[in-house]
Amino acid sequence: MRPLSLLALLLAPLGVRAAPDYWDAELGIALATRLHGEDRLFQRSTQLLATLEDSWGEVYLKAKGRARYDFRYEGEHPYGEAAEEAYRHDADWRHLYLGMPLAEGELTLGWQQVVWGRADELRVLDQVNPVDYRWGGTALLDDSRIALPMLRYTRTSGDWEWEALAAGSRKNRAPEPGSEFDSPVFAAPDPAYFHALPPEDDRGLAYGLSANGRLGEIDASFVALSARQFDPVYASLGPDPDGRLAVRAEHPRYTMLGTGLAADLGNSLVLRGELAYFDRWRVANPSRETGSDETAQIKSLLGIDYLVREWLISGQWQGQRLLDWREGMLGARSEHVFTLSAEGSHxxxxxxxxxxxxxxxxxxxxxxxxxxxxxxxxxxxxxxxxxxxxxxxxxxxxxxxxxxxxxxxxxxxxx
Amino acid sequence: MFTPLKILSATLMLSLSASAVASAETDADAIMRAVRDRDDGRSFLSQVSLILHDKNGNARTREFLYLQKDYPEGDKFTMFFSAPADVRDVAFHIENPKEAQGREDSQWMYLPVSRQTRRISTSDKRGAFMGSEYSYADLDKVRVGDYRQKLVGDEVLLERPCHVIEREPASPETLTKTGYNKLKVWVDKENHLVMRQDFFDVKGVLVKQMRTLSVATIDGIDSIMLSETEHFIDGTRSEMRFNQLKYNIELDDKLFTQAAIRRGLKAGDLPENALSSL
Missing domain, CATH: 2.20.130 (S-adenosyl-L-methionine-dependent methyltransferases)
Incomplete structure (x- = not known):
């Protein structure tokens, strides 16, 4: 069911009033230009972002929608039909859900984004929602995280908040081949050599549990998630009659257990750490008959924030290690990313x-x-x-x- | 030449003068303790308008709900911003232990743009509170031991007799935390409200002035209804207007947690009479 139809269905018996509790909207234009090469202008877009909130007794609605139209894909452009289809116009819900109190907690139902952990634009515990990478891997996560249909229950007990959720299945979205944002990192099997078949079974809910609270002076989070991998892993099905290799995209299920900690060290410093263990993580391996291998994976993050007047300066290290790494895997045994950021307001x-x-x-x-x-x-x-x-x-x-x-x-x- | 008589006189004068200073300091400490410990109810709720005036006279208003509750170990505060759109759903939670515990406060901030609650270090409070002329240090509960203070006179402000007290940081840490080398405070003699405060930087320059512009008695407690801070160097000014104010209302403990600022304020979270008046 489309989100709009669901919204209409849900709101009808509630008798929507003419004036909601709150609304705002933003109508914007954007121009993006490359600093090198020919034909540099690659985005000439307009965007409408609208927020609406309403309530009926203790039941409330929160909605935030976004619609974009890129005039760069009108007329002639160098990006091809598939890119035009993917980028010319686009609309999505950043969130759209109903909430209500239930058994001393709160139940929310609808399209939601849930962010676990305290990492700054890196994803260690933040694994609930997939990401739309169509505009590359460098867009802000809040702009690119994909809202999932979700049933979520939260309850507070003292300093601790407990959360249980069941979410529908969506996948990361890669940049369109041939587009401005295409990159080998997002490469799909080359159709000249591979016949990629659609996934057979990539449905099924994701289930998550989290607890967020304090252990003495330390903020602590514990999370558990059973979900399908957002990026496809290709299973080899053997040669096709046309000589190409048939492969099928799979989104295997995995389990993640993780924890996050944060502490004020004094002297304007806050230390943050996250650790996540992924069981049964599959990584493509063309040297295998099946096309992939299973391994355990660990992701970790260490971050430090320094607050000086209106500036928050953060340094982060994120590490990722495949514990059962094997020769031929399309993924390094270990990868590291460092970030240094300064954010201020004046x-x-x-x-x-x-x-x-x-x-x-x-x-x-x-x-x-x-x-x-x-x-x-x-x-x-x-x-x-x-x-x-x-x-x-x-x-x-x-x-x-x-x-x-x-x-x-x-x-x-x-x- | 110093004769014994002269030495005795000088010693007497010195000791008299020293005891006058000690007395002024003792009085000033007692007054600042009275400011810190004045009755502000066991809980507190207010809708606040924070109005930022730039040097060209343009004004922008930020609205938030301010909640406070007393706990045995100290006070807890939560602030939920509601307008304008770019700060809607921003929220702060602050836990301020009693001064006798000798601990710094703890702060968390929820930013809707990252959908995360982040811990904030409290060692540097020089930053502007939501872009205003009030720094985080200015909004802190008074800590008597952080300053050496002395009573320097009496003045009348808004027809209220006031003590005038000068405060200087007692440690380099306090100076680093606030950025103020000296404070001059006007305290209402009767209700111990701060009626005016001058802020001096490390060069001794008067950089800011906070003025109480309106006081009213709410639920039997004298309360600041309108305060303004002017930044003399930047030529900017901020007002904090307490539009509605209620004391001693039943506020649920769940409103004073980290989880509360991520969840936001919902219907049913506040007592019915509090909601109807806001």
Whole structure:
């Protein structure tokens, strides 16, 4: 069922009033241009973002929707039909759910985003929702996380909040081949050599449990998740009559157990740590008859935040290790990402800035510099500037965009 | 030449003067303790408008709900921002232990843009509270032992007789935390409300002034209804207007947790009479 139909169905018996409790909207335009090469303008879009909240007694509705249209795909463009289909227009719910009290807790039902952990734009415990990578891997997570249909129950007991959820199945969305955001990191099997068949069984709910609270002076989180991998792993089915290798996309189920801690160390420092263990994680391995291997995986994060006046400076390390790594796996035995960011607000909160350096060692092969600025001369006007500069080799997450350094200008009217 | 008589006189004068200073300090400590310990109810709720005025006279208003509750170990505060859109659902939770415990407070902030609750270090409180001229340090509960203070006079403000007290940081940590080298505080002699406060930077320059502009008695407790802070260097000004104020209402403990700021405020969270008046 489409989200809009569900919304209408749910609201009809409740008798929606003309004026909701709260609404706001933002209508914006954005221009993005590459800093190298020919035909540099790659985005000329408009976006409508709308929020609505209403309540009926103790039942409440929260909705946030987004619609985008990119005029760059009108007329001639170098990106092909598939990219035009994927990027010309797009609409989604950032969230759309009903909430109500239940048994001294709260039940929420609908399309939701749930963020576990305290990492800054990195994902260790944050595994509940998939991500839309159509605009590359460098968009802010809040803009690219995909809301999932979900039933979620939370209950507070003293300093602890307990959470149980069951979520529907969606997958990460990769950039369209041939698009501005395409990259070898997101590569799918080449149709010249592989006949990729759609997944046979990738449905099934994800189940999660979490507890967030305090152990003395330390903030602590414990999470457990049973879900399907968001990215496909291709199982080999043997040669096709046309000589290509038939493969089937699979999204195997795994279990994750994780914990996160945060503590104020004094001297303006907060230390954050996360650790997640993934059981039965599958990694593509073309040297295997089945096309993949199963391994356990550990993801870990260590972060430190330093607060100085209006600036929050953060350093993070994220490590990822395949515990049963085997020769031929399309994934390194261990990978590391470092981020250093500074985020501040000035001029009575009118100007907000964020500077980011992210890299994987060796940094010369894979690094990304970003500057994000937003300026609000008045409550109704928001101006934005985003600069992205990449360094590295073609096969790395950031290096793949080395010749696609770009800047984006935006303006939005806030209703 | 110093004769024994002169030495005795000088010693007497010195000791008299020292005891006058000690007395002024003792009085000032007692007054600041009275400010810290004044009756502000066992719980407190208010709808607050934070109005930011830039140097060109333009104003922007931020609305939030402010909740406070007393606990045996100290006070807990929660703030839920509701407007404008760019700060809606931002929330803070602060736990402020009693000064005798000798511990710093603990703070958490929920930012809807990251959908995460983050712990904030409290060692540096010089930052502006939501872009206003109030720093996080200015909004802290008074801590007597963090400063050396002395009574320097009496003045009348808003027709209220006030003590005038000068405070200087007792340690480099306090100076680092607040950024103020000296505070001059006007305290209402009768109800111990702070009626005015001057803030001096490390160079001794008067950088900011906080003024109480309106006081009312609510539920038998004298309360600041309108306060304003002016930044003399930046030429900016912020007002904090307490539009509705209620004391001693039943506030659920679940509103004073980290989980509360992520969850946000829902119908039924506040007593019915509190909701109807807001």
């Amino acid at each position: 001029a009575q909160d009118r100007l907000k800035s964020r500077f980011l350096l992210a890299f994987s060692p060796p940094a010369g092969d894979d690094a990304w510099l970003q500057g994000l600025f937003s300026y609000k001369p008045a409550d109704w006007l928001k101006l934005g500037l985003e600069i992205n500069v990449f360094f590295g080799t073609d096969t790395t997450m950031f290096g793949a965009y080395d010749r696609r350094d770009h800047l984006r200008l935006s303006a939005a009217y806030v209703f």
